[in-house]
Amino acid sequence: MDILHINNIKKTLQKTTILTDLSLTVKKAEILTLVGPSGSGKTTLLRCINRLIDPDQGTIHYHENDIKNIPVVSLRKEIVLVPQETYMLPGTVYDNIAYGQNLQGYKDEAVIKQSLTDAGLDRSFLTKDAMKLSGGEKKRVSLARALAINPKILLLDEPTNGIDPKVLVTVEKNIIDFARKRNLTILWVTHNIDQATRVSDRIANLKEGTITEVQRAQEFQWGSAY
């Protein structure tokens, strides 16, 4: 079943065309990686999907609804972006993870703790000052923070960037595990081809602002990518 339909979108920023005639369909509960060289528009595409920006042309449908007809705040509770640049909110790790729930006016400790564990952090982190964590730990907190609002789709923008190569595979495994367990759909941006091969159900290649190829991971033609 398809969960996301991106249909012929186009986006121009400061007179430069970033995305053009881009179409992509994402299936429910799959991990779809989006690969492509730096500057090809991967981040811009994710930002269109959670409506931090709107495309100039084309439509994006979540289930059967045009996302323009869904109240933005509700959309962002279901389609959650974990940005490329990790930014910790002031306060503890707990404050960060509880942030989304707080906004909605509830607190579910079980979900908060589960999200922390799913992101590969142990309980001792909860009381730590989020700003003082290492880059890799911050990345994990930003994953946990997104999980804590029970999203349906996660948009991960280079989630393992800056993570120590020794734990890279562990983080990948954490993400795959929580995705399967929670029946999550993941659109995962990476420029690491090996990673794409390891984690994906399908791989989409983004080149000069448009999707040039979408294939099952095993069948992906790396020759035509990049």
Place this chain on the structure above:
Amino acid sequence: MGIPYTWQEGLVVLAFTCILLLIVILISVYKKLEIGKEFTYALIKGGGQLFIIALFLTILFQMQYWYILIWALFVTMILAAGHTSAKRATHMPQAYQVTTPAILSGATLSLIVLAISRAMPLEPQFIVPLAGMAFGNSMAICSVSMERLIREVSLNKSSIETMLSLGASSKQSLEPFSRYSIRASLIPTIDHLKTLGVIFIPGAMAGLLIAGTDPLVAAEYQIIVFLMIVGGGIITALITTTLSRKKLFTSNEQIQEWLYEL
């Protein structure tokens, strides 16, 4: 009482102070401060405006129907203040739509309270300078809070986007930055309040002292005026940050495009 010379004799005094000014300009040229041109322009503009207002007041104070003409003065004040403040709002489109109502509400509120409390007798000699102070102060506060708010948002786009992405409304994500901006805009006023009388004899009191009022009455009066002006300033800062939100964010909780282009 008051200043012991006529306006014609005053011109001589003015000429003397101009010599001092000339020295300042020479120093600024010598030191390459590059403020000579802007300073001269500001002086001519400011001086010219003062003379025009002096003529206007001369007429106003003698008029029987001054309360009609004074509205023209108010309108000029608010338009000029809104426009000046809006220029501080780098790149914000139609910023006067924020600054004008913000200054107007803050200043009007303090003037109304002053009038009701009878601290401002309804005579042009009181209304004109107090209105000038109220509008001037609200304008200064509006400019600082505007400038600061835009800078905060522009520098913290990724943190704001993080909050928006976790389901925050624009109001919620802007909240910490509104607070910084309001606080920053009130710092000069609060510092003035702390140093009142020590290094800073404020306008109203200076005026009263020069005119020969009992210092105690002058001090008391100054505090009344100051409190009203602080109150008006806080209102102005609050309205500035509130109204700015629509200029900083779209109705879809997105940061406005112009902020990405700064």
